[in-house]
Amino acid sequence: MSDYAVRRSLPAVLLRPAGFAAVLVAWVVLLDPPVLLVGFLGAAGVLLTVLRLPGDLICLRVDTHGIALARVRHEAPLVLVPWESVREVVVVSGPTADPRIGIRLHPGAPLPAGVRGMIYDPERPDRVPPALVRQVPGLDRRALTAAVETYGARVVDGAL
Numbered sequence: 001m002s003d004y005a006v007r008r009s010l011p012a013v014l015l016r017p018a019g020f021a022a023v024l025v026a027w028v029v030l031l032d033p034p035v036l037l038v039g040f041l042g043a044a045g046v047l048l049t050v051l052r053l054p055g056d057l058i059c060l061r062v063d064t065h066g067i068a069l070a071r072v073r074h075e076a077p078l079v080l081v082p083w084e085s086v087r088e089v090v091v092v093s094g095p096t097a098d099p100r101i102g103i104r105l106h107p108g109a110p111l112p113a114g115v116r117g118m119i120y121d122p123e124r125p126d127r128v129p130p131a132l133v134r135q136v137p138g139l140d141r142r143a144l145t146a147a148v149e150t151y152g153a154r155v156v157d158g159a160l
Contacts (some may be wrong), residue, residue, distance in 0.1 A: 004147035006059040019035050020045050060101065060136050062147040066112075067103055068136045078114060081132065085109035086153045090128055091141060092160055098137040101144075102128030102160040128160045 024045070028038055060077060061068040062100040067089070088105045093099040104126065111118065118129040145155040 002143075002147045003035045003061075003063040004143045005063075006138055006140075010071050016074050017048075017078060050098055056075040060139070060144075062117070062135065062144065062151070064151070066151075067148075069103075069132065079132065080114060081105070081112040083151050083153065085112060086148075086151075089155045090154055091139070091144070091155060091158060092158065092159045093141075098135050099138070099139045099141075100133055100135050100160060102133040104128055105132070106146070126158075 021042075024038065024041060027033060059070045066080055067086060069081070070078040080105050082116060085105050087104045087109075090102040090104060091099055092102070104111075107125070112132070115129075115131045118131055121127060141155070148155050
């Protein structure tokens with residue numbers, strides 16, 4: 001089987017926790033809070049960072065389970081679209097911006113895990129729902145196509 005994944009760089013993922021740590025240090029230096037509270041907040045920040053790290057690193061993953069898309073908001077889960085629901089993967093490449101991909105679903109496919117709702121327009125059936133569109137820096141079109149075709153779907157160029 002041919003799997004494919006695009007991950008975010010570790011420094012980009014650690015930027016938010018580093019900001020939290022900077023605020024915590026400034027709070028300690030400027031306000032001299034209780035040591036126990038500072039220790040608790042620091043430990044909670046480290047624990048949350050470690051627990052969220054694997055999901056935060058994923059930008060796009062294609063494997064036997066389906067296609068996993070990155071979170072849009074930090075608190076949202078990965079969006080996993082199972083192969084039974086995938087009709088095709090749409091790639092839009094611009095001259096300057098990173099490529100975007102979208103997933104077109106089969107008509108009547110259930111909502112993927114992590115998507116609360118979508119609007120279907122019968123007059124534009126090929127439109128990709130915004131909840132299933134992501135920008136993917138460093139996308140390797142050939143590797144993506146090989147992985148998607150392994151599982152019976154196809155990759156097309158098009159508009160989202």
